[in-house]
Structure formats: structure tokens, C-alpha cells
Amino acid sequence: MPDEKFTQMVREMQLYLNAHANAGLDPDGKLGGKTLKAAQVYQRSFDKTPPMPSRGWRLAPALAILRGQIDHAHPDRSKVADGTIGDAAHAARKSDHNPDSAGIVHALDITHDPDDGVDCAKIAEQIKTDPRVSYVIFRGRIFNPTKAVGWRLYTGADAHNHHMHVSIKAGTFSSDTREWKLP
Numbered sequence: 001m002p003d004e005k006f007t008q009m010v011r012e013m014q015l016y017l018n019a020h021a022n023a024g025l026d027p028d029g030k031l032g033g034k035t036l037k038a039a040q041v042y043q044r045s046f047d048k049t050p051p052m053p054s055r056g057w058r059l060a061p062a063l064a065i066l067r068g069q070i071d072h073a074h075p076d077r078s079k080v081a082d083g084t085i086g087d088a089a090h091a092a093r094k095s096d097h098n099p100d101s102a103g104i105v106h107a108l109d110i111t112h113d114p115d116d117g118v119d120c121a122k123i124a125e126q127i128k129t130d131p132r133v134s135y136v137i138f139r140g141r142i143f144n145p146t147k148a149v150g151w152r153l154y155t156g157a158d159a160h161n162h163h164m165h166v167s168i169k170a171g172t173f174s175s176d177t178r179e180w181k182l183p
């Protein structure tokens with residue numbers, strides 16, 4: 001049965017994200033009612049330290065909505081291996097966790113927490129063919145449709161056993177806030 005509250009939440013988030021697609025991160029304090037609620041959901045979908053406009057980056061709206069959906073469906077999920085913006089090590093190399101020239105981060109890490117309903121194997125399998133996805137990495141395997149038709153062995157330093165990495169494409173794909181199909 002469709003969860004009407006959930007559908008409504010997604011719709012509000014989409015409205016908010018679309019309206020602020022080119023704006024900074026600051027939730028507009030003057031917004032009222034439903035829009036404010038959506039803004040709060042959006043804000044909560046960021047890390048514990050919300051990125052300040054002065055820091056000049058934000059998570060791509062397409063990924064913000066993906067995380068918002070997962071958070072909403074699994075409020076008790078572990079976020080221990082979650083990630084958005086890259087650390088110094090990421091900054092030293094090419095990574096979708098580094099903001100692009102417009103300050104957009106195109107990668108999201110989601111903690112594998114099957115006990116609380118977040119089975120990244122299932123999520124990865126479901127989202128890997130979404131047109132927004134550039135590539136997905138989980139448990140020593142990478143799915144990148146521009147390189148191969150199926151999963152390939154991932155030989156990076158971190159096998160991604162405790163989190164799933166999702167990279168999305170730049171441009172309109174990154175601001176596409178359509179609801180994700182999730183398991």
C-alpha cells in the first residue's frame with residue numbers, strides 16, 4: 001500500500017529542492033507551513049554539521065532526496081559510515097566527494113545496516129540502473145555502465161564493505177529530484 005505521508009514528504013522535498021536548486025544552503029527562515037517542514041527535512045538530510053554557505057558546497061539534490069528517502073524509511077539506521085563531502089585525502093585526488101566548481105558534491109556514502117533495514121546490496125542492485133547514477137560501489141564490486149554491462153571487481157584501497165558509494169552524473173541529472181525506486 002502506498003504510504004501517503006511518505007509520498008507527501010517526497011513531494012515537499014522536491015518542491016523545496018527545486019526551488020532552491022541554484023540557491024545557497026541557508027533554509028529561508030521566512031518560509032512557513034509545509035515549505036518550512038520540507039526545508040527542515042532537507043536540512044536534516046545533511047550531515048550533523050550542516051554545510052554553511054560560506055563553506056561553499058552542498059550535496060546534489062538528487063542525492064539529498066535519495067538519502068532523505070532512506071532516512072524516512074529507516075529512521076533508526078546507523079549513519080556511522082555515511083559520507084558526503086570528502087576529507088583531505090579525497091581532496092588530494094579526483095573524487096566525486098569533492099565539490100565541483102559550482103560547489104556541488106556528486107557522491108554519497110550510505111552505511112550498510114541490514115539489521116535496521118538498510119541492506120546496501122539490495123539498494124545498490126535497485127538503483128544501479130537509475131539514469132542519474134554514474135557508478136555504484138559495494139563490497140568489492142563496482143557497477144559503471146559506461147565501462148561494463150555488469151558488476152566488476154573493484155580494486156580500490158577501500159573495498160566498501162561497510163558502506164555503499166553512489167556517484168551521480170553532473171548537470172541536470174544531479175538536480176533531478178524524482179523519487180528513487182528503492183527496495
Ligand SMILES: [Zn+2]
Nearest residue numbers: 107108109165
Ligand atoms: Zn564514497
